[in-house]
Amino acid sequence: MKKKKVKKKIIDNVNNRQQTHQPLCIREMEFPIKSTVDKYQLLPAFLKVRGLVKQHIDSFNYFINCEIKKIIHATGNEKVTSDVDPNFYLKYLDIFVGEPCVEQDYIYEPITPHQCRLRDMTYAAPISVDVEYTRGREIVVRRGKEGKQEGALVIGRMPLMLRSCRCVLSGKNEAQLAKAGECPLDPGGYFVVKGTEKVILIQEQLSKNRIIIDTDSSGNVAASVTSSTHERKSKTNIIVKHERIFLRHNTFSDDVPIVVVLKAMGMESDQEIVQMVGRDPKYAGILAPSLQECSALGIHTQQQALEYLGVKKLLSCLYTGLLGVLQVDEARDILATVVLAHVPVHQFEFRPKCIYIAVIIRKMLEAMLNTDAVDDKDYVGNKRLELAGQLLALLFEDLFKRMNGELKKSVDMTLAKANRSTQFDIAKCIRPDFLSNGLEHAISSGNWTVKRFKMDRKGVTQVVSRLSFIAALGHMTRITSQFEKTRKVSGPRALQPSQWGMLCPCDTPEGEACGLVKNLALMTHVTTDEEEGPLIALCTTLGVEDLSMLSGEELHSQHTYIVFFNGIILGVHRRPQRFAETLRKLRRAGKIGEFVSIHVNPGQHSIHIASDGGRVCRPLVIADNGVSRIKEHHMKELKDGFRTFDDFLREGLVEYLDVNEENNSLIALYEADATPATTHIEIEPFTILGVCAGLIPYPHHNQSPRNTYQCAMGKQAMGNIAYNQLHRIDTLLYLLVYPQRPLLTTKTIELVGYDKLGAGQNATVAVMSYSGYDIEDAIVMNKASLDRGFGRCIVLKKSVTALKKYNNRTADRIVAPDMNTSAKGGVQVAPRHQIQDRDGIAAVGEMIRPGDIYINKQSPINTRDNVMNPQAMPDSAYKRTPQTYKGPPGECAVVDKVLLTSNDENHFIVKCLIRHTRRPEVGDKFSSRHGQKGVCGTIVQQEDFPFSERGICPDLIMNPHGFPSRMTVGKMIELLGGKAGVMSGRFHYGSAFGEPSGHADTVSAISETLVNHGFSYSGKDFIYSGITGYPLQAYIFMGPVYYQKLKHMVLDKMHARARGPRVVLTRQPTEGRSREGGLRLGEMERDCLIAYGASMMILERLMISSDQFQIQVCTKCGMMGYYNHKLKIALCTYCKSGENMATMKLPYACKLLFQELQSMNILPRLQLSEA
């Protein structure tokens, strides 16, 4: 009742307003939109402007357009000078990343990403700089024209992100993309380095430059600030030890009392310190011991404090040996630039830093008094995501600095020489390889090492998984945490409530990385840095009182709020709500950046304004008094194409909120739930899920781990990879022959394009028990379905052969297929060479069997010594090094493609793609979209399969025991919906949480459709047994379910061996399937045999069938002898006689051990006794 009243009130309000102000006709238009169905259109509009991997591309674009310029203009980077010649300088004026191209025979040619993939090249563009430098006495300026590289100096090549602003693919339409060999549905956001696609994973880390109050292991409150500026990164901790407060920093050898630090910064009066922290006796009481300690140390003045700190600091190499006054200066310098480096100190004006420390202390004291004030480290608002752009910027700056260092070295070297023959031109000293190789190597290996910041990360990049379209897409949204995987803590792994709408709650791997690897939700955006200057100026004009004018008293008075801007204290404001509102209004009006967040924290009496990069945010509809700002006519305009998502943003109908600002708002899921206090309304509830979880129909009806399992399995499903899949030459490619789009779709499926690049087939599933070959989730398959193409897949495997060039100017070569002369005298192609063309390379379309030679390659025998005429060496100078096909025995594959090309090092390479088409067999793995995987248990003839009254025969039978414990109700609804969809000829929807908004068909509506088509409402049919012909004594739940074929196939895994290869060293059977190895009888199995007493069995398994060896033993000295075949006697080399020799059998490994022991002067003697 209560609820209803409120709702009515709102409507009344609206009506009143309209009646008074608006004419009648507009009244209807002004009416708030009723259902959320209409608002859905915002989503495709959003994805159109932002794209699915926009965060990567935005970040990279920002790096290439802005950050890179900031880097070269940063102090210390901008100029290269010489210690030798004070007149010499090289100044960088501008930097520009050009168009992707490749140098071939001194000609620059534009390249496309697909060429790079095929030719194993790097998709990169030249980085050119405008420079000014001295050449002798003249000043030379080299400047590119309007961003063109001619005239400018090329300093290296920057790998380009696909679909970034410099990529040839940006802004292209579908036809142009097709011409470039690219799939229009491919999201981009990755790099092509040496032919492999590499994605720089999003890195999650704790916010920089923010105060984080935490408790340490002993339960004491501790504050930590990770300062990060362009020049320096440092971590400052303020800790509590024995009830006193200390500052801990790695420039100081020991914890230093905080009061000493404050005094060193010029806050000499204890009163001032107390006032700064807060005059309230409860704070002063806690602070007292710290103050006492300081006075106990006898430190009262700034000079004394600095002297104390000077002693405590670690010896730095710069000032070693100097004492006294200098140490004080040094301490002051450290305080100014290293401790809390992000707080700017101009000309040793320490006041802002003092206040900053005071604020930290106050926060700590508050946390001591009230444990709620402790910050949550796992809170998403305290996290920043580091994207490709930021990571590359770090790397680039480091490489750039090192390059300048090298440059300076070479300048000093040359200029130091007294008489030079030619004028020194620094432009000729620049080696573009250094930057290019540095960037390329980092991306291809994933090792990010920046020595300056002591950063050494591994596995930053990954090869884009092209197992399926979704796998690739999901890879672009993946976030890894810097957290250690082995630690057993639940906090960072747990699902945070603040992840809502930002990170997908389902998509995380199982096992050790569970909860540490996350995925972005559908509408998440990650911010990039924004210009700070204008925003600070704006804050001041809006009434932020500057810090320097304030006393400690004013800082903490009841009504003042401290204004933080990107972690730095700007000042205070007395009317925080009004200030925040004004800022938000400005943001909605587009006067300040849309990603600036304003967050009022009444508990801490602070306002946080953030414009830094790496925050996650998402768009929300703004509501006034609980009424959505988006009206019917807005959506109509959007639908008609008069409006874009940006218009909504510009007009202040929609805005981006980050996690912190979300805490200042009340967000309603639907309009209907809105109350007058509501400030925002969600655009679509299903956007809290990511790309992978978005494929699941009715995920909100499933047990949650099932959705997580499906997120992992969706990436292993075979299907279509991209529109250009048949033009790609990947190491391993799995394709489905007849992929289908799911009968039961979701809105996410349509948005990401899974309906165009599906990975599965709609199988008619009967849920019943059949044959006993369906236990433990096994499925029974219909042979006729398999005959007709169900689950048929193509496996394409690549093999690359590079024709090596050797140092002695010889090279590998490919020769015509070998010929055999038959008995009759005719010449025939040798049996294993028959698939080759006359050029010695396999012909496309030929069937290839294991053992066939597909490239008849030869290598020179001598690759070291110089050869007289490398081009005309005799055949005898070559040895055969043919490429032999190794595939599953008995199977026959086809040569799909042969590519002859050269890579960017001008090596001739031959890529062969070998195709194998497989039909499902017993043991192949299948799964539905609900985390219900199972292997094929048996394949049954169609006539033995049950059939319905309509003659429908299922494609597969699933055991009903899969349901009760898994609780995948979503799968049951999918079956019902699929059945209704087939009958009514309409794709049904099952979007997450979609029932209220009409994005998911309700079960009742589906049941009604079923009944109208003569089916039972429950989806259960009257079934006849195909074996007996009688009806079954139960109605069977039967209908279509989208099934995925997973990449795990028996053919790739089955392995058995009777006899086979052995390891040379130990003569034991090899290990592993790939080496045709034996199956190990391990320790535990051995224990079983011992316990059973099967001694002969042990002997047989461990010695006779493994590495039995016969040796001659001298019974006298106990050493091993040998058998002389000439004399036909056994001899002992130690006793020099053939007497007393005995023959025995032992494992070869044992004999090896004895000999190895002997080689290190340990003599094992064998003492034999009569058996």
Place this chain on the structure above:
Amino acid sequence: MEMDDLPKGELPPHLELQRTRVVCAADAPSYTESVQYSGAYMAYDVDNSLRMEDFRKNFRVEIKSLNEDDIEFDLIGIDAALANAFRRILIAEVPTVAIEKVYIANNTSVIQDEVLAHRLGLVPIKADPRLFDYKTDEEIANEKNTIVFKLDVECTHMGERVKNASDQLKWLPAGSEMPPDSKTKFTSFGCSQDSLPAFTSEAIASRYPDIVLAKLRPGQAIEIEAHAVKGIGKTHAKWSPVATAKYRMLPEVVLLEDIEGDLADELVRTCPVNVFDIEDMGPGERRATVARPRDCTLCRECVRGDGWDKRVQLRRVKEHFIFSIESTGALPPEVLFTESIKILTEKCQRILTELL
């Protein structure tokens, strides 16, 4: 024990119901199987054994509909085991001719060789399998066991994208033309197939002309030869002569009590396939009747609600099968059924000879 009140020689109604009907309740069907044992009803002095003369007397076939591809007929007075045997034979054992070997001279289309061959295999071919012999692997292809088709299409450079449909499969009655540069071809036909009397009137071709085999872009071409042989559905579904063969038991809808007035309206309304009708019983009095029980799809809507299972009972008549066959086109459906009977008799004969 004497039970005088029980009539001799016939079963009590509930047992008779169990013997002859499947009762399809809302939750599950019951009495689905038939009683095989001849002495099952000995106590009632009823002989349950199967007798030839009874079978002859009771067995009937009524053809309900028949056209080129489909047939629906009633098999009355036969056990499910037998009806099922026909169904199984139709699906798996009646032979047809299907493409088994594809020789690919050129294929530059996007569709892979194996996939194209697989698709070709599934194309139904209108050729009477009875005129052909089975071909073993060792046998050389001849005019009695192989039909040769050719597909030679190209999309010219200036042209549009072309669809490649099954009507472009050309029959080569004289046998294989491959390999082109060799005298010994893949087949050795004694005579041209079109000289055989069975094929003079009509050329062998795909049953449907519009099955898409491949799509070609300008510049792409396909040149292949396909050899069709006789086989059965058990080895591969492509040889199955039916799209499906199925049967259902004759539906029987029984109103256990008179349903009148609004209840009757409700009953008529609930049934999506209009099994029930309303009978006017005079002014304002309406009674539901079962008008079209044959249409019942067993959606169980009429027995779903409260108390409805007391009013309506859905049943299936056990020894009455509505059999339907959808032919893929090689043979007309009625011929298929007679073929299946022949195969079954052959099998019985074989058992008999082996038993004796």
